[in-house]
Amino acid sequence: MSGTTWVYIFLGLYIIYCFYWGLKGYFTEKTSSGYTIAGRSIPFFAFLLAATAASFSGWTFIGHPGLIWRDGLAYAFASFYVLTIPITGTFFSKRTWLLGKRYGFVTPGDMYAYYFNNEAVRWLSVMTAFLYSMFYSAVQLMASASLFHIVAGVPITFGAIFMAFIVWFYVCTGGLKASTWVGVIQFILLVGGIILLGFFVITADVIGGWTAFSAKVAALEPKLTEVPRIINFGLGGAEGESAWTAVMILTYMFALMGIQSSPAFTMWTFGIKSPRPLAWQQAFMSTFVVGFALFFFTAFQGMGAKVLELEGVEAFAKIGQGTVVPILMMEFLPPFVLGIVFMGAIAAIHSTAAPYIGTGGSIIMRDVYVKYIKKGNVSHAEQIWVDRGMKTFLTIAALTVGLTSKAALVILGALATAFGFVMYVMLLGVIWGVRYPSIGATLGVLSGMVAVFLTYYIWPAPLSMHCAFWGTGVGLTVALLCRSLGLKDTQETIERQAEVRKWLDSVDEPSESGKKWRGIMKIVVPVWYFFAIGPACILGNKAFSFAGFPSIWSWQITWWILGIIMMWALCFKAEMSTTNETQIQRAEDEQMLVVKEV
Numbered sequence: 001m002s003g004t005t006w007v008y009i010f011l012g013l014y015i016i017y018c019f020y021w022g023l024k025g026y027f028t029e030k031t032s033s034g035y036t037i038a039g040r041s042i043p044f045f046a047f048l049l050a051a052t053a054a055s056f057s058g059w060t061f062i063g064h065p066g067l068i069w070r071d072g073l074a075y076a077f078a079s080f081y082v083l084t085i086p087i088t089g090t091f092f093s094k095r096t097w098l099l100g101k102r103y104g105f106v107t108p109g110d111m112y113a114y115y116f117n118n119e120a121v122r123w124l125s126v127m128t129a130f131l132y133s134m135f136y137s138a139v140q141l142m143a144s145a146s147l148f149h150i151v152a153g154v155p156i157t158f159g160a161i162f163m164a165f166i167v168w169f170y171v172c173t174g175g176l177k178a179s180t181w182v183g184v185i186q187f188i189l190l191v192g193g194i195i196l197l198g199f200f201v202i203t204a205d206v207i208g209g210w211t212a213f214s215a216k217v218a219a220l221e222p223k224l225t226e227v228p229r230i231i232n233f234g235l236g237g238a239e240g241e242s243a244w245t246a247v248m249i250l251t252y253m254f255a256l257m258g259i260q261s262s263p264a265f266t267m268w269t270f271g272i273k274s275p276r277p278l279a280w281q282q283a284f285m286s287t288f289v290v291g292f293a294l295f296f297f298t299a300f301q302g303m304g305a306k307v308l309e310l311e312g313v314e315a316f317a318k319i320g321q322g323t324v325v326p327i328l329m330m331e332f333l334p335p336f337v338l339g340i341v342f343m344g345a346i347a348a349i350h351s352t353a354a355p356y357i358g359t360g361g362s363i364i365m366r367d368v369y370v371k372y373i374k375k376g377n378v379s380h381a382e383q384i385w386v387d388r389g390m391k392t393f394l395t396i397a398a399l400t401v402g403l404t405s406k407a408a409l410v411i412l413g414a415l416a417t418a419f420g421f422v423m424y425v426m427l428l429g430v431i432w433g434v435r436y437p438s439i440g441a442t443l444g445v446l447s448g449m450v451a452v453f454l455t456y457y458i459w460p461a462p463l464s465m466h467c468a469f470w471g472t473g474v475g476l477t478v479a480l481l482c483r484s485l486g487l488k489d490t491q492e493t494i495e496r497q498a499e500v501r502k503w504l505d506s507v508d509e510p511s512e513s514g515k516k517w518r519g520i521m522k523i524v525v526p527v528w529y530f531f532a533i534g535p536a537c538i539l540g541n542k543a544f545s546f547a548g549f550p551s552i553w554s555w556q557i558t559w560w561i562l563g564i565i566m567m568w569a570l571c572f573k574a575e576m577s578t579t580n581e582t583q584i585q586r587a588e589d590e591q592m593l594v595v596k597e598v
Contacts, residue, residue, distance in 0.1 A: 003330075004152050006339030014343055018170040021181045025174020032383040032597045035175035036362040037106060037271035042180050044277045050183025050351070051268065052285040053190055055085045055259055057136075058143040058349030061194060064294070065328075066321040068302025069309075072224030073552045074244035076299050080533050080556070081256040082291035083563040086282035088260035090567070090576045093269050093278050095431045095508055098583065100270035102503065104593035108266040108423075109367040114594055115430045115500060116438040117493035124445045125426075126367045128419050129263035133360030133394050135416035138402035140353040141167075143322075145402075147345050150326035151338070160399060167350050168395045171358040172388045176271055179354040186351035191293050193344015197325070198297025200332045201304040206313060213300075214548035216307045224306065225550050226541040232464035245464045250534045255468035258420030261427055264359040274584055279577035283567040295560050299553065301328055357398065361391030380598055415456050418468035422448035425475040433501050437489045440482030448475025507586050514575035521566075521574050528566050532559035
């Protein structure tokens, strides 16, 4: 059978699986929390795989190798998001779950509004969720349409609508639990697809195996195998070989940290049965498993395509950033494997679009419709159907942006994550007690979002630093400035925050060993950032080489391995993500519900 036939066979099986979970949820989820946050019952295994798949999307599968092809190994530093994405979860997720369980929060807006005693922060959370879901899902849907077009000849517009329909159906019918269980198979397909394609590229006759490939990469121009400089003065976005300065690499990683601080991920954290899977998801599934796929196999794809292009191989003569992966698939994969890898790409794309469309719709429904339009007087059934309407609206909005936007998809996605990173302003206050008044949190997030917009559209990347850095930097500065100016909270707000702090610090107090490790990690983490992806990464241009890997690639692999050790120490030894029966039991027994479902 032809490759296209296998593509349709596997696509059919995948659709059946998605629709099964959607319909199962439709007939079983009858309460608002059951539909929106899976009744706080997402099990260990499902979250472990699905949350990892949602963190690493079609962007990873298609856009990442394409930018390595375009900009060389300097862009391959982006693979470090296998650490910088979950490190946000390490900082915040366990404590977010404990707060959700005790106070009954359903949306991030519930948590922020309660803690800061301010409804403005709820609206800012809704705005962030909407922008994030729309932009990030647009990236995913258009990537799937492009792939479907190249592999199976399906027109872009029809492909985008068809792929959006699949996501829309199981997310709308089944809710968060359906998208989580679909995410389990999506993770397996995502990682398996990346590794399979990279393997077939590196072993292709035209490449000549590892020895020949490494010699060809070593012979490439320095602009493809080195970080150009530490910083560019003036303005300059992420375009061209000189864009990936050391500080752009670092601040681009800040943008990716916004994935797990986004409202969608915060809401998903409320939905898990217990925090037990968090440490394993962060230290093992993301950092090690996905890291192995990215640091080796996506780089094989991107650099392999560059070598073949420069050698004049006909199929790669008119290659583009968005077509690298599809052309590699068409050229090097046997028909059966093409079907599997195609489904890996589609699964990667859907694994992110689904939870963001899903949680985005639920946030709008709960924080706008239930809270303000119906004043809380609304049944479970009405909430579910309004939620479905909001998800439909978000799907249409994402499709519209995707079909009309001219921006590079990977950069559009980075804009979305920059909005997510601005949520650090509120999370640092709620989760770790960084002190600024309620008005400071509000003005901080608002000014941070404005700064993201200005440093993306108007004055792109000042000092070759990503808009995520400027957005969150401005946001924190404004929030802390409000405190410095002596702006005060009401007595009610002060007492409320004191009660939250007292309970959270008592329930999550680390052991003596954990305290010592936290002290060590306060030094280790900044040092790792400085050398692995910060200004010192430029040393990797000439530092050392092993096993045929160029110096910069060797530097990346070395610091990835050290990063795995760092994440293990953070999650387990410093007890940032581990939990125990006493903590979970206290969250159950000491409930002080402040949010009502109906």
